[in-house]
Amino acid sequence: MSRPCPQHQHPHRLIQQPLSDLTDKLRRGELKITAPRQAILDVLRKHSSPLTIKEIHTSLGKLDCDLATIYRNMHTLERMGLVRRYDFGDGAARFELSPEEGDGHHHHLVCTRCARIVELDDCFLNEFQDQLARRHGFTQISHRMEFFGICPNCQAP
Amino acid sequence: MSRPCPQHQHPHRLIQQPLSDLTDKLRRGELKITAPRQAILDVLRKHSSPLTIKEIHTSLGKLDCDLATIYRNMHTLERMGLVRRYDFGDGAARFELSPEEGDGHHHHLVCTRCARIVELDDCFLNEFQDQLARRHGFTQISHRMEFFGICPNCQAP
């Protein structure tokens, strides 16, 4: 069922291609960029929406590798800054390159009928978030925010 | 392992005790308030934080009932206004009485080390949310927002 993973030929070959601007962090860490990892990052970079493991696996195409490998690598990449999201309501984790902080931080508007996702480009919560941290004595503060509704296509005529 | 459910004695007895202010909706609907449902609502009313199914099941104590019954009732109660949340990062759904809209709408600040949850009492997103709906043509819009950080107790000295 699963075709041979290219990993079999060159398992730990260090790949020196530049990563996306969002993944400089990854380079700074001591992470070996193996073929499956490179392929996973390529898929994530190609899509603007957060992807499930299954979607990533499907998108790998010829670079197909074992599901367990993807799951394990998502944990590894998460430690390096990848964002894991559970907020889409179906119980499956979704991943995206954009870090919670800094440039590229954004939120989504999700249609609850057809699952269409609209990217929102500005986040206005930084100041409020900082106030919150001071008020409650929290550090390393971050947030998640998603909007839900019914998109124009899905509204009954 | 599971002790006999009290349901066995009085399965569909209508219980007429007043529900919490948040659950007037439930009364208006045509929902039979059975013993397991009453017990579940009691547990939710006793806790200020959103609870997982497992936590609810544990809290039921002597009113213990089958897990499948809780799962089924959560769907039923959800249709009546109960709020299901997936935004706590472990993939398990959590439930709370407060509805998404109207009075009682609020968000949380979660400690990522000890899971302590701080309730935040004001939500300032309604106006922004309405703008968003107009701009993208969405209807029935709602949102989820959670903050994460490390609480004072968990910060290294």
Add this chain to the structure above:
DNA sequence: CGGAAGATTGCAAACCGCTTGCATCTTCAA
């Protein structure tokens, strides 16, 4: 160069949250 130690992967089994099919029981209405 050779070989040990560590990292990564594929495979299969297990785990966990959740759902569903079925028999049983209660309620409610005819």
Add this chain to the structure above:
DNA sequence: TTGAAGATGCAAGCGGTTTGCAATCTTCCG
């Protein structure tokens, strides 16, 4: 009284995720 509708317990099943293990590859050190 009788039958339909709804709720529950039980057990099996499903999908997403994790884990144990052996094999393979890289790195490092003698």
